[in-house]
Amino acid sequence: MSGPRSAVVGAPTFRPTAGEVLAGVVLVLLLVAALWPNLLAPGDPLATAPADAFQGPSTAHLFGTDESGRDIYTRVVHGASESLLIGVLATAIGIGLAIVLGFVAGLGPRWLDFGTTRVVEVLFAFPGLLLALLFIVVTGPGVLSSTIAVGLATAPGYARIIRSQVRRTASAEFVEAARVLGRGRLWIVARHILPNVTAALFVLATLGLGQAIIWVSSLSYLGLGAVPPAAEWGAMLAAGRTYIANFWWMTFFPGLAIVASAAAATVIGRGIQKRNRSAV
């Protein structure tokens, strides 16, 4: 009864690569560190011990100690929650804003699309960090304003992707079929366009998380976000900068945490993207 073109049945294999397994482990560690830091490092990240200042990595202090004798391992672990929270929040702000812009441009009347797109393009032309700096100049430094700044700075990039995704879905034949069946505009947006765009967004968000962590750390490093002695990775980098020639571990381990978490998020995001494409 059916045609001779038999379809491929069964999902493609989802075997993760070694890199993806490693990235997964890093992400899990990161999550544990963010949610239950005491499981990994029971100490107090702010407890000073001037006698132990500038100790190199050892069994007593895995990552060494800083100028006030605070344990860097404990601080890196406890800093995860702040870095991660700021990263997630910044990404959420960026993507949230981008969804609004992207849908307005993608579904709105022509003039609105034109206006929104031009604004987004101008913003996109600025380097993201410059945009974030501009925002902080206006609002003043601080954790909250640096988070919002990073969110704002990443939004134009996301908005462009979302707009094109929205437009592609909106002109798809199945949307036309839904109109023929008598479905309203809002229904189509809610049932067809949003879910089809969200699938792509999930990948974007994962990739964006890594980027956001780096940017937020950068702002803290410049002294515009979290400030020492807070256990935030960027702030720890800034604190260690003065001593970088003599006490490398003060900058190396927070830096490693930033690189590892950003890389893990990117590897996982790419992995999802790859499989998404082959599956659909």
Added chain:
Amino acid sequence: MTEPELTEPTAPVPADPVLNVRDLVVAFPDRRGAGRRGERRVVDGISFHVAAGECVAIVGESGSGKSVTARSIVGLAGESARVSAAELTVAGQDVLTLSGRALRRLRGGTVGLIAQDALVSLDPLRPVGREIGDTLALHTNLGAAARHARTVELLDRVGLPDAALRARQRPGQLSGGQRQRALIASGIAGEPELVIADEPTTALDQPVQAGVLRLLGQLRDDGTAVLLISHDLSVVRGIADRVLVMTDGVVVEEGTPAEVFERPRHAYTRKLVAAVPAGHPRGTPLSGDVPAAVDPAVGPTAGAERRGGRGMTADEATRPTFDDVGTQGDVLLEAAGLARTFHVGGREIVAADDVSFTLRAGRTLGLIGESGSGKSTTARLLLGLERPDAGEVTLLGQPWSQLPEARRRPRRSLVSAVFQDALSSFDPRWSVGAVLADALTHGRTVRPAPVRAQIAELLDTVGLDPALATRRPLHLSGGQRQRVSVARALAADPRVLILDEPVSALDVSVQAQVLDLLDRLQRERNLAYLLITHDLGVALHMSDDLAVLQEGRIVASGPAATVFDDPQHPYARLLRDAAPATFR
């Protein structure tokens, strides 16, 4: 039923055939099933030959192995393919033992290849003349000036007007038919002894198709051996001297077109020939295995009007209950003076101009025309997806096209549609069950559970296994997908169905099943159909009335039986004459 076994080719091998194939086997490694080491024989021991001045056609449906056969002849079966044969010679050369270099000389030189889709086969950034010039440079000793002269001569020979100008143009500047002609010119540039044409007309409108076929006929008459690969029996019939019918990698029948098409011996050929809509009167089933009729449990026979004038089958006795299926012939939808013009880059494209017709219950209006004639725009106007610049569509005597969308929406269930590309008309994230649940509940839910029984009933109505509800359309075959889209169209219980090229993406036997299904549903439910198609055979088989569309205007219309006998417009006759010979 036992089939006459085809042991020996019907035609004796001449002394010196241009192409001689004996026991050709093409196998691919079988990737299904992890770890299984096996082979799948796509071509399983076929033998044939083509002599000079002869046109041999291989017909079959997708997956039959016909294209792989053609490609094997020039060593293009693919890297993973294992090709073996007792004999595979082209102009005396054994293809299987040729080196890569010799094979390249063979292709374009001794053998000319004409591929299916000229738009894909020609480099979009290079003038078509260069494409032909390259072939000449590779296979002849002509100088640049002579090559250019020869290029123009070749383009002229294949019937391209203004050949010198065309040679400088890029594929995008040519129409589909012109591109196909340019491709043929490059195929025959090396003065090949054998031309292999793989579905050379599939992407073309019928009048253009006829021109390309005439050209291939000329080549044959000039003494070239032509191997034609096609799924379209009517194309083959007009030109081939001998026909091979292929299915599942074997040749099941061989003979002259008259023998094969009028007295088919093999069951598969009979099925294939019967599936061609052309020449079969309205209402006769095309597929041998007509899918099971409506389940008796669906509903008892309602006070149903029997339709006169057409052959009835037994399954017509049962039909589902409908409160009001209306009387056959009731005017359901009326289009009056529809006009629509698009402005593209400062140019005006008239897609509809004074288009008027009526759709009646239980009757089919066939709308035919070439691509770009405004067929799809007309469909969109009727579906309320596009607003006419002038004119009006009325539905059941009430305004339709003039209504604002919000007021049209409640009545949309009356008019439904089946699209050409079924796959892209489904949300890729939805299962078949979700698609139908959505249609059945008017969008209240996509969860199949609450309406499981109705989904099963719908799938049964269109001849599908209810178990398919859990599958995604992506994992269905083309015919199954189109049945699902028919099921979706029926879910809201419409009175009018707009069928936009519903079968043009399907193989001929699958097409036959879908056409039979549509025919049965029309009789059961007294639906009015607007059937949009570029295929005259399909239109003639399905329609009570026909309208011919050209450049947005209806240039001829009337009862399907007579519209071509007494054409009010020369274009209708042109279309008829251009159509392959089967149904003249």
